[in-house]
Amino acid sequence: MNLYSLTLHELHEKLKNKVISSVELTESIFQRIAATEEKLHSFITLCHESARAEAKKADELLSQDGGITPPSGIPVAVKDIFLTQGIMTTCASKILANFLSPYDGTAVKKLKETGTVTVGKTNMDEFAMGSSTENSAFSLTRNPWNLDCVPGGSSGGSATAVAGDQCIAALGTDTGGSIRQPAACCGIVGLKPTYGRVSRFGIIAFASSLDQVGPLTKDITDCALLLEAIAGYDPLDSTSVNCPVPSYSSSLSSNVSGLRIGIPKEYFVSGMQPEVENAVKEGVSVLERSGIIVKEISLPHTEYAVAAYYIIAPAEASSNLARYDGMRYGYRSAAKNLTETYMKSREQGFGAEVKRRIMLGTYVLSAGYYDAYYLKAQKVRTLIKKDFDEAFKGCDAIITPTAPTTAFKIGEKTQDPLQMYLTDIFTLPASLAGLPALSLPCGFDAKGLPIGLQIMGKYFDEATILRIGYTFEQATDWHNKKPPL
Amino acid sequence: MKITKEEVKQVATLARLELSPQEEDLLTHQLGKIFQYMEKLDQLDTTTVEPLTQVGEITNAFREDRVVNRPATDSLLSNAPAREQNFIKVPKIIE
Numbered sequence: 001m002n003l004y005s006l007t008l009h010e011l012h013e014k015l016k017n018k019v020i021s022s023v024e025l026t027e028s029i030f031q032r033i034a035a036t037e038e039k040l041h042s043f044i045t046l047c048h049e050s051a052r053a054e055a056k057k058a059d060e061l062l063s064q065d066g067g068i069t070p071p072s073g074i075p076v077a078v079k080d081i082f083l084t085q086g087i088m089t090t091c092a093s094k095i096l097a098n099f100l101s102p103y104d105g106t107a108v109k110k111l112k113e114t115g116t117v118t119v120g121k122t123n124m125d126e127f128a129m130g131s132s133t134e135n136s137a138f139s140l141t142r143n144p145w146n147l148d149c150v151p152g153g154s155s156g157g158s159a160t161a162v163a164g165d166q167c168i169a170a171l172g173t174d175t176g177g178s179i180r181q182p183a184a185c186c187g188i189v190g191l192k193p194t195y196g197r198v199s200r201f202g203i204i205a206f207a208s209s210l211d212q213v214g215p216l217t218k219d220i221t222d223c224a225l226l227l228e229a230i231a232g233y234d235p236l237d238s239t240s241v242n243c244p245v246p247s248y249s250s251s252l253s254s255n256v257s258g259l260r261i262g263i264p265k266e267y268f269v270s271g272m273q274p275e276v277e278n279a280v281k282e283g284v285s286v287l288e289r290s291g292i293i294v295k296e297i298s299l300p301h302t303e304y305a306v307a308a309y310y311i312i313a314p315a316e317a318s319s320n321l322a323r324y325d326g327m328r329y330g331y332r333s334a335a336k337n338l339t340e341t342y343m344k345s346r347e348q349g350f351g352a353e354v355k356r357r358i359m360l361g362t363y364v365l366s367a368g369y370y371d372a373y374y375l376k377a378q379k380v381r382t383l384i385k386k387d388f389d390e391a392f393k394g395c396d397a398i399i400t401p402t403a404p405t406t407a408f409k410i411g412e413k414t415q416d417p418l419q420m421y422l423t424d425i426f427t428l429p430a431s432l433a434g435l436p437a438l439s440l441p442c443g444f445d446a447k448g449l450p451i452g453l454q455i456m457g458k459y460f461d462e463a464t465i466l467r468i469g470y471t472f473e474q475a476t477d478w479h480n481k482k483p484p485l
Numbered sequence: 486m487k488i489t490k491e492e493v494k495q496v497a498t499l500a501r502l503e504l505s506p507q508e509e510d511l512l513t514h515q516l517g518k519i520f521q522y523m524e525k526l527d528q529l530d531t532t533t534v535e536p537l538t539q540v541g542e543i544t545n546a547f548r549e550d551r552v553v554n555r556p557a558t559d560s561l562l563s564n565a566p567a568r569e570q571n572f573i574k575v576p577k578i579i580e
Contacts, residue, residue: 099564100564102560102561103560195540195541196540209538209540235548239539301529303525304525304526304529307522307523307525307526310519322501327575328564329564329565329566330564331566332566337580338575338576339501347505350502356515358502359497359500359516360516360519362499363488363496366499375536376531377526378537379535381536382534382535382536383529385537417519418519434541
């Protein structure tokens with residue numbers, strides 16, 4: 001058995017009992033990366049030197065008794081949107097191609113304090129705008145299950161790195177599905193926590209009312225362990241919420257009898273890949289056999305989520321990205337005056353999708369269109385949130401597919417932005433409502449591509465959705481399947 | 486809703502984006518299609534609905550007025566496109 005193919009919790013036992021060292025484990029990961037990176041292109045930056053130093057430090061920590069936690073000594077990959085002190089953070093954009101992080105983001109800092117080893121920074125859609133990782137300015141990441149397919153996005157590099165055993169676990173960010181959808185496409189577990197559960201300090205802002213940090217892992221137990229390590233209030237993010245972080249891992253059990261899950265009829269409509277529908281329905285019956293009560297519910301405003309999201313998120317993005325003006329950091333184009341410097345730096349520094357979203361956002365915020373688009377979308381956001389408030393009066397969690405199809409072919413949707421946006425239909429509602437939502441593997445289609453099942457929960461009730469996910473994992477073995485690399 | 490090339494140019498100026506003629510044509514077409522899809526929202530009567538800007542409670546985060554992060558002048562300035570001593574060099578602002 002190769003060390004790189006094990007889970008975080010399995011490796012924690014080995015590290016704790018001194019069967020292996022973090023240095024050994026880190027070498028195993030770098031060998032795996034060397035053997036697979038040519039095919040996958042998961043990383044923008046690899047951190048051989050600093051990772052080896054971190055592994056040595058972790059081994060010192062592990063040699064003393066006490067003070068270690070499950071992530072100690074574990075090699076992790078971090079999406080290139082997190083600031084990591086002394087390491088480049090590009091956000092997969094030419095405008096930040098030479099940006100050296102001056103400090104650590106909070107989630108990264110918390111992991112470092114437990115003694116994790118950062119092996120590299122993963123590829124993504126530029127500024128996290130995309131659903132396929134094809135919008136990276138640097139490289140094309142491929143799905144480990146089929147190299148002709150996309151890994152999903154925007155945290156596509158983190159998802160392929162976990163699925164391809166190039167790291168033990170990874171961090172990503174999710175604004176409209178950017179953790180859950182690539183997790184589904186790559187056959188792994190991905191969690192978007194409740195908005196406010198994890199600090200956003202030190203992640204590059206895309207849409208601030210939606211962005212949230214979360215784990216991508218090989219199974220539910222790892223997901224619970226990693227969430228425990230990164231969650232909590234942070235004075236540096238005033239939207240992080242000051243409520244206690246429960247021990248997610250110790251609440252994992254298969255005792256779900258009496259829990260009620262809602263199946264929203266609006267998520268099972270025509271146009272969906274039949275194999276996805278069947279796998280999710282089969283997943284629901286697995287849970288039913290474990291004692292869960294299943295009921296049909298309605299989330300009537302689901303069909304408006306794409307339109308509302310693609311107004312709100314670009315509006316916030318156009319404002320957040322105004323800071324890239326070529327003055328204090330980032331790319332600066334040579335031009336004859338100040339305005340021209342702004343215009344040319346942004347024209348040359350941003351890729352096509354980022355420009356499109358800046359244009360969309362600027363348009364909907366501009367005089368004459370604000371009420372018709374931006375305000376309207378915010379009102380619809382209220383309606384979508386109310387759908388969930390109503391639904392959760394009668395159930396403890398909601399199950400849906402994570403995405404309407406499995407991973408699509410590279411290039412298939414790049415010419416039609418609206419078609420790309422529509423692939424997010426099932427992940428956007430929980431983002432707009434700020435709810436926690438999890439994706440876990442629940443089967444494969446006829447082409448051998450993984451299918452994801454989404455479990456959405458009540459505010460700050462990650463524990464329940466993790467418990468349902470754990471129960472599902474105990475009854476199935478989809479999470480143990482590995483891509484043929 | 487139809488969006489014109491003139492509007493695209495105007496919005497690009499507001500966003501400080503210099504677009505090539507090809508980009509202007511492409512965006513006129515693509516944004517038009519996207520806005521047409523957005524019209525879906527008009528099916529909903531939202532006259533009595535409050536807008537949602539942020540989920541969760543919004544409370545003001547007060548803090549002491551003192552420096553908590555270590556000054557890191559060099560690591561911050563090292564990212565500047567142009568630098569002179571401890572200053573960021575920028576193009577002339579007043580002509």
